[in-house]
Amino acid sequence: RPLRERAAVLDRVHDLVLERQSDVLDLMQIETGKARASAFEEVADVANLARHYSVRARRYLAPRREAGAFSVLTSARVWRHPVGVVGVVAPWNYPLSLTLGDALPALVAGNAVIVRPDPQTSLTMLWAAELLSDAGLPDGVLQVVLGDGPTVGAAVVDHVDHVMYTGSTRTGRVVAAQAAQRLVTASLELGGKNAMYVADDVDVEAAAEGAVRACFSNTGQLCVSIERLYVHDRVVGAFTDAFVRRTAALRLGSGLDYRSDVGSLTSAAQLATVVEHVEDAVGHGARVLAGGVHRSDLGPWFYEPTVLVDVPPEARLFREETFGPVVAIYPVASDDEAVAAMNDSEFGLNASVWTADTRRGAALARRVRAGTVNVNEGYAAAWGSVGAPQGGVGASGYGHRHGREGLWETTRLQTVAVQRGTHGPAGLPGFGLRRLYELGPETWTRVLTELLRVMKRLRMP
The missing domain is CATH 3.40.605.10 (Aldehyde Dehydrogenase; Chain A, domain 1)
Known part of the structure; x- marks a missing residue:
């Protein structure tokens, strides 16, 4: 067609x-x-x-x-x-x-x-x-x-x-x-273990609201959702308070309407992974600030949106993709430390940078090893820009949609190359590349050598 x-x-x-x-x-x-x-x-x-x-x-x-x-x-x-x-x-x-x-x-x-x-x-x-x-x-x-x-x-x-x-x-x-x-x-x-950096100049309420969407949309079962939050020391306390408050206020439910913010996990296997990651992190010394509860009263696979701090590198949650409504907060002292931490992963699918200075944000984004990086958004800005490619690097794959x-x-x-002038136009039988070849290899190689030099001088592509 x-x-x-x-x-x-x-x-x-x-x-x-x-x-x-x-x-x-x-x-x-x-x-x-x-x-x-x-x-x-x-x-x-x-x-x-x-x-x-x-x-x-x-x-x-x-x-x-x-x-x-x-x-x-x-x-x-x-x-x-x-x-x-x-x-x-x-x-x-x-x-x-x-x-x-x-x-x-x-x-x-x-x-x-x-x-x-x-x-x-x-x-x-x-x-x-x-x-x-x-x-x-x-x-x-x-x-x-x-x-x-x-x-x-x-x-x-x-x-x-x-x-x-x-x-x-x-x-x-x-x-x-x-x-x-x-x-x-x-x-x-x-896969992805996507990271967000919250810089020291943000409006913490706006950043917290954006982080909630980035972490818990689709119950966290989203390839490009955020599972690691790196927050500048100067705002980590205020941001954490705002983020935890908003997370705790999310409405869970299974109704076929718009009254719920977060739905169920999709399978028993996914619930098991979420529970294992949270329990393992807590066993290694992590603290739960919100969630951490299997809500079987709502349905077999509901799990509250969960926020953790003090997650050590030994915990599975630190590096493995959870693919559920779970995020860990890590304080950082500078932009450089944040970028280094974000890049410390085998994955490189999506990332996010939040700052009041969009020029600063774009500069930081270019330093992050990820196929897409959103400034002042979690994932929707890049995903919704359907004219721009979406893909990952490293263990997050290759190719694009x-x-x-x-x-x-x-x-x-397929390249189709058409050569003209091999026989010469009517009335000019001596014109064309065929005549050049007939001069013999020593002559035509000299001619081509000079032609290539002329093309370079003229900066011809």
């Missing part, structure tokens, strides 16, 4: 996901236990992404002209073609954003897509597949396969031309190796 038709499908997806949001919000809450506001983030994200690529895909996929080997005589153009079939192996925590959100750029680039949603959240993806059909996507272009990761997820990796995987670092290494065996490319968004880079992940490059 031509690009204009593919873009039109995304344009209709934008409208339909907003029109039908009530149904999918219910579905996501039932499947994951998340609060409704967190579920709405996914609806808004998919609509935003669909709009962006429906408008920008033509520009992102347009061929580009490059300088040829010989000025005037040579032209070179670089084309982008779809790789063929893209496989999306998706997690359970964002069942709409991390399935449909990854499928849309692959589709508009001209690929077919196979999605393996997590078994716990398969209904959301099946709903999304029906929505794509209603938006005009031809039958069979996107297919959904259901099953576990080791069996069905691995089979997807074995049969596609590009893999998009979101999940744990441990499994990501397996996926990368499996794709490499077939010499196919992969985009991997993996969003922006031109996210679209390009599902394409292959």
Whole structure:
């Protein structure tokens, strides 16, 4: 199908996901236990992404002209073609954003897509597949396969031309190796132990409010959420008080409405990890300032948003990703100490810097080893800027989603170079490169040597 038709499908997806949001919000809450506001983030994200690529895909996929080997005589153009079939192996925590959100750029680039949603959240993806059909996507272009990761997820990796995987670092290494065996490319968004720095010049109330969103949105089950808070000595007391007060005021609940701030964890396994990390930290001397309680009265997997201090390096919580509503506060004495602490991790997915001086914040952000860094926001500023790439470094993976880079992940490059002047125009049979070659290798190598020197003097690209 031509690009204009593919873009039109995304344009209709934008409208339909907003029109039908009530149904999918219910579905996501039932499947994951998340609060409704967190579920709405996914609806808004998919609509935003669909709009962006429906408008920008033509520009992102347009061929580009490059300088040829010989000025005037040579032209070179670089084309982008779809790789063929893209496989999306998706997690359970964002069942709409991390399935449909990854499928849309692959589709508009001209690929077919196979999605393996997590078994716990398969209904959301099946709903999304029906929505794509209603938006005009031809039958069979996107297919959904259901099953576990080791069996069905691995089979997807074995049969596609590009893999998009979101999940744990441990499994990501397996996926990368499996794709490499077939010499196919992969985009991997993996774990994170994301850090936030609160500088000494902040409005502590505003910073605390932002930190609550950054740490506890989606019950902390968010790849880019904050699990480490580094706070300058001068404001650590005031910030901690404000942060703990706001954390304790969060409303927990499972209703299919907007009355709850924090929902349930999604599984017994995730609850077990949260409990283990908190108990291990306390056993190593950490103190709980808020939360630390399994709220079985609300549901089997509810856990109060938890704030800890005095977490030592020996605790698992210090370095391991918890992926739940738990954060630790660490005081620091300077910007340099904060940056060093933020970078002291195998992960590098997302980070945040809070300061009244945005120029200072941007300078600090550039020093942080992370794929995205937000200044005066936790994660939404970077994630919502869908024209900019989103990805990790180190144990947080490689490749990107969003922006031109996210679209390009599902394409292959081809250079078409056209050489003119080999025979010469009519009436000038002696003109052209063929004549140069006929002069013999010693002569034409001298001519080319001088030509290269002239090109350098003229600063030709």
